[in-house]
Amino acid sequence: MAKIWPAYDGKNPTSGECWAELSLSDAVELFELTPDQFVSDLTVTPRFGGIKRDLTWAGFKQVLVEVERGEATKSKWKPGFYASRIKPKEGFRRLIQHAVATELGARNVVRVECEPTVDSLGQDALTVTVVLTPGAPGRIADEAVVNASVKLRDRLLEMSDYSTPIIEYATEAELAQDAGP
Amino acid sequence: MPAPNPDHLLDQASRLIARAGGGAPRQTDLRRAISNAYYALFHAIAIAASDDLAGSTHRNTPRYSLVYRSIDHRSLRDVCDQALKAKLSAKYSAYAPKGGFDANLRAMASVLVELQERRHLADYHPGFRAKMSDAIFAVATARNALSRQVAKPRGVHRLTSACTRPRPCCCGARRRRPRVLTSAAFMTRPSRRAAPAQPAPPAAPPPPGRPARSAGFRGTRWPRAPAPDRRARCGSRA
Numbered sequence: 086m087a088k089i090w091p092a093y094d095g096k097n098p099t100s101g102e103c104w105a106e107l108s109l110s111d112a113v114e115l116f117e118l119t120p121d122q123f124v125s126d127l128t129v130t131p132r133f134g135g136i137k138r139d140l141t142w143a144g145f146k147q148v149l150v151e152v153e154r155g156e157a158t159k160s161k162w163k164p165g166f167y168a169s170r171i172k173p174k175e176g177f178r179r180l181i182q183h184a185v186a187t188e189l190g191a192r193n194v195v196r197v198e199c200e201p202t203v204d205s206l207g208q209d210a211l212t213v214t215v216v217l218t219p220g221a222p223g224r225i226a227d228e229a230v231v232n233a234s235v236k237l238r239d240r241l242l243e244m245s246d247y248s249t250p251i252i253e254y255a256t257e258a259e260l261a262q263d264a265g266p
Numbered sequence: 267m268p269a270p271n272p273d274h275l276l277d278q279a280s281r282l283i284a285r286a287g288g289g290a291p292r293q294t295d296l297r298r299a300i301s302n303a304y305y306a307l308f309h310a311i312a313i314a315a316s317d318d319l320a321g322s323t324h325r326n327t328p329r330y331s332l333v334y335r336s337i338d339h340r341s342l343r344d345v346c347d348q349a350l351k352a353k354l355s356a357k358y359s360a361y362a363p364k365g366g367f368d369a370n371l372r373a374m375a376s377v378l379v380e381l382q383e384r385r386h387l388a389d390y391h392p393g394f395r396a397k398m399s400d401a402i403f404a405v406a407t408a409r410n411a412l413s414r415q416v417a418k419p420r421g422v423h424r425l426t427s428a429c430t431r432p433r434p435c436c437c438g439a440r441r442r443r444p445r446v447l448t449s450a451a452f453m454t455r456p457s458r459r460a461a462p463a464q465p466a467p468p469a470a471p472p473p474p475g476r477p478a479r480s481a482g483f484r485g486t487r488w489p490r491a492p493a494p495d496r497r498a499r500c501g502s503r504a
Binding site: 204205206210217221222225227228230231232234235238242249250251252253254255256259260 | 340343350352369372373376377379380382383384386387397398399400402403406407409410411413414
């Protein structure tokens with residue numbers, strides 16, 4: 086498995102757990118990894134920016150993919166940390182999309198959009214708009230919709246995001262032209 | 267009066283989405299469909315919890331209505347949020363099943379929270395634009411969550427049943443069955459009917475050799491009027 090780490094610049098690159106653990110093939114595809122993005126081996130903590138300063142206040146600046154030894158031996162990848170060129174915000178969105186598309190079927194999902202909001206209790210929430218391909222509502226089983234909801238919530242918890250997900254489904258046509266009056 | 271049938275609510279939602287005569291459904295219809303999807307799940311849980319607590323054979327009794335109406339949206343949401351957490355709070359952890367809640371139950375809790383939020387948007391938010399796909403999936407989600415409950419009838423009870431200490435029935439009888447969490451988390455405890463004020467009894471002469479107690483001394487036994495037989499009213503067989 087490959088671990089996906091959001092990282093800060095400065096002397097404290099991470100805090101807490103990784104965002105997700107994915108198969109290496111999924112991680113390579115989602116984060117557009119190439120072997121030349123290798124940063125350091127597993128014994129060295131990769132650091133970026135002013136490495137003597139605590140820059141956690143600036144938020145996540147990098148997405149790192151940790152390729153473990155066991156996974157590396159099965160593939161041509163070298164064990165260690167790789168810095169993806171994908172920005173953390175986009176990485177977050179892709180991980181959400183990955184969780185949803187796994188259950189709904191990749192061919193039924195065009196993209197997933199995430200937007201922070203507040204729920205009816207005034208607590209943090211995340212509006213997740215799942216944009217579907219035409220005809221997808223007829224193809225997706227009821228069970229898959231429920232599984233997607235659970236998977237999304239689990240993924241958010243893995244990523245230490247405790248906001249309530251509010252999932253909206255729409256096709257491109259519906260987004261372009263809302264329903265009638 | 268029977269409780270709303272969850273399946274009928276979902277059927278109504280489907281009819282609203284598939285508007286007769288073709289054309290795009292109205293916003294009002296889509297909003298109502300989303301709202302119905304949530305209420306189907308809400309009533310299914312209320313029925314299951316009330317059947318468990320008051321007994322399915324007592325559906326026409328005031329006691330059943332009291333239990334049913336005591337379940338409110340906010341506390342139901344809180345319990346569902348708890349069921350979704352990796353670690354339950356101390357309030358609930360003692361009542362959780364060994365190995366945690368099963369997948370069906372977590373799915374139902376997740377769906378309920380999500381649909382409740384959708385319902386709030388659909389019913390109250392002026393800027394909300396309901397999409398047809400959204401309404402279709404809301405109904406599909408609720409239908410599947412209900413089918414999971416049917417497949418595992420104790421599932422919803424588990425959500426509602428992390429037992430609290432036994433409380434007496436309204437007729438005064440102690441129930442032996444474990445009580446469900448509904449009594450702790452879903453419901454506001456019914457206030458005890460205030461007993462009619464009794465006139466202070468005349469001070470009895472103290473027994474010989476014992477000091478006189480004041481009338482309000484803790485432990486003093488006040489004469490009480492015989493309790494009305496409420497057993498017949500609540501229909502309990504306990």
